[in-house]
Amino acid sequence: MPNHVAFNPHLPNIAESNALWRRAQGLIPAGTQTLAKGPTQFSNGVAPKYLVRGRGARVWDVDGNEYLDYNMGIGPIILGYGHPVVDEAIRRQLEDGITFSLMHPLEVELAELLRECIPNAESVRFSKTGCDVTSAAVRLARAFTGRERVLCCGYHGWHDWYIAVTDRNAGVPACTGELTRTFNYNDIDSVIGAIDDDTACVILEPFVFERENGSFLSGLREVCDRYGALLVFDEMWTGFRCALGGAQAFFGVRSDLSVFSKAMANGMPLSAITGRYEIMSLLEKEVFFFTTFGGETLSLAASIACIDFIRRHHVTERIALLGQRLLDGLNALIGEFALDAVSISGYPSRTLMNFSPKAGDPIEMKTLVQQELIRHGVLWSGTHTLCYSHTEADVDYTLAAFAESFRVLKRALAAGKVGDYLQGELLQPVFRKTNAFNAGPRRAAQTVADQATASPRTLG
Numbered sequence: 001m002p003n004h005v006a007f008n009p010h011l012p013n014i015a016e017s018n019a020l021w022r023r024a025q026g027l028i029p030a031g032t033q034t035l036a037k038g039p040t041q042f043s044n045g046v047a048p049k050y051l052v053r054g055r056g057a058r059v060w061d062v063d064g065n066e067y068l069d070y071n072m073g074i075g076p077i078i079l080g081y082g083h084p085v086v087d088e089a090i091r092r093q094l095e096d097g098i099t100f101s102l103m104h105p106l107e108v109e110l111a112e113l114l115r116e117c118i119p120n121a122e123s124v125r126f127s128k129t130g131c132d133v134t135s136a137a138v139r140l141a142r143a144f145t146g147r148e149r150v151l152c153c154g155y156h157g158w159h160d161w162y163i164a165v166t167d168r169n170a171g172v173p174a175c176t177g178e179l180t181r182t183f184n185y186n187d188i189d190s191v192i193g194a195i196d197d198d199t200a201c202v203i204l205e206p207f208v209f210e211r212e213n214g215s216f217l218s219g220l221r222e223v224c225d226r227y228g229a230l231l232v233f234d235e236m237w238t239g240f241r242c243a244l245g246g247a248q249a250f251f252g253v254r255s256d257l258s259v260f261s262k263a264m265a266n267g268m269p270l271s272a273i274t275g276r277y278e279i280m281s282l283l284e285k286e287v288f289f290f291t292t293f294g295g296e297t298l299s300l301a302a303s304i305a306c307i308d309f310i311r312r313h314h315v316t317e318r319i320a321l322l323g324q325r326l327l328d329g330l331n332a333l334i335g336e337f338a339l340d341a342v343s344i345s346g347y348p349s350r351t352l353m354n355f356s357p358k359a360g361d362p363i364e365m366k367t368l369v370q371q372e373l374i375r376h377g378v379l380w381s382g383t384h385t386l387c388y389s390h391t392e393a394d395v396d397y398t399l400a401a402f403a404e405s406f407r408v409l410k411r412a413l414a415a416g417k418v419g420d421y422l423q424g425e426l427l428q429p430v431f432r433k434t435n436a437f438n439a440g441p442r443r444a445a446q447t448v449a450d451q452a453t454a455s456p457r458t459l460g
């Protein structure tokens with residue numbers, strides 16, 4: 001019998017998942033197209049590997065086991081899997097066609113909708129992936145300012161200009177990395193130390209799991225203006241999740257360019273770059289940014305339906321309330337179980353559970369909590385990404401499942417043998433941001449291993 005979202009005594013049977021995984025070995029390098037979905041983040045031997053169906057906040061794996069999901073497709077599923085309004089828009093458009101030989105009216109309609117919802121979206125262009133638009137923003141900033149250097153702070157995709165300053169930069173010319181510098185979130189001095197007259201832009205996620213200190217983003221705006229650099233918000237996670245207008249609306253700080261993907265189409269592959277007309281107008285001719293599938297209509301139709309629903313049903317407010325309920329409940333449980341090594345960070349729209357080395361190996365602790373949650377039908381890999389279809393009852397069940405998991409963790413810690421409680425392989429650390437202030441790419445590569453305390457970034 002497959003497991004359900006219930007207090008199951010046994011771990012799920014994942015035979016089909018494992019059989020598929022064996023077929024992928026040697027055929028699909030790394031096994032996955034999306035690092036955050038692969039077995040480095042879900043304990044091999046315990047966690048399911050392949051999902052085949054989703055409905056609302058629940059998913060079913062290839063062996064028929066059911067889970068409450070807290071990853072939501074690594075961000076895109078903002079309304080819920082198979083949301084009827086979005087799916088109907090896709091189905092309607094499918095009747096007429098997917099990709100055409102001329103432009104489609106939906107391109108204009110969605111651009112107008114984004115202009116209405118997002119501050120400073122004077123112009124809009126579409127593409128398919130997050131790193132398409134972060135890279136377009138960097139190229140635009142370089143063209144607009146006539147400068148070459150870029151300052152960044154988090155994860156921005158697989159393209160050369162960013163990956164050059166990580167420890168996974170094989171194949172990227174060293175000269176590319178010399179044009180990118182890093183700074184630390186909430187540390188305006190690290191920006192001031194890195195910015196110079198050759199800085200084209202400062203690009204960052206407006207927040208990840210560290211709360212903004214009340215002056216960092218406005219300070220960043222001021223420093224960018226002082227140096228003539230553009231401020232670019234990478235809103236892959238904040239867009240349509242923290243507020244309908246994204247981080248500019250949430251914090252009241254203006255960016256020059258903002259880039260979106262993930263939640264804008266409830267799972268369909270679409271991204272957008274928005275911003276000031278005088279910058280974006282370089283896309284008319286000077287800056288080349290065109291792609292075959294940029295006007296693919298199923299995604300555009302899905303996005304219009306999704307954003308319209310988010311706006312009419314106050315989706316971001318509901319997610320914040322559910323997130324706060326989960327956050328409060330988790331903090332209460334951490335206190336109840338006196339788990340000093342566990343803490344929660346982030347804003348209610350998306351939080352992270354942190355494990356510190358105070359009590360034991362953080363990765364062992366996280367792997368054990370994941371294992372016990374999977375037993376009870378909760379699919380979790382450290383973050384809590386909620387969607388409109390999660391219910392208060394789902395959150396309360398999740399808290400009860402965490403209570404059971406914490407009980408096991410507490411017992412394992414008391415015995416000093418967390419590793420002995422694990423039935424699958426250890427997780428691996430999530431891909432980390434480069435935190436080597438002002439570092440060139442070679443130094444960043446050497447120091448990345450020392451950055452155990454850096455904020456984790458979920459790699460897309």
Ligand SMILES: Cc1ncc(COP(=O)(O)O)c(C=O)c1O
Nearest residue numbers: 129130131155156157236459460
């Ligand atoms: C903040 C951020 N920027 C950019 C990207 C890259 O997006 P994609 O994987 O769609 O290229 C991601 C992916 O997770 C992301 O989280």
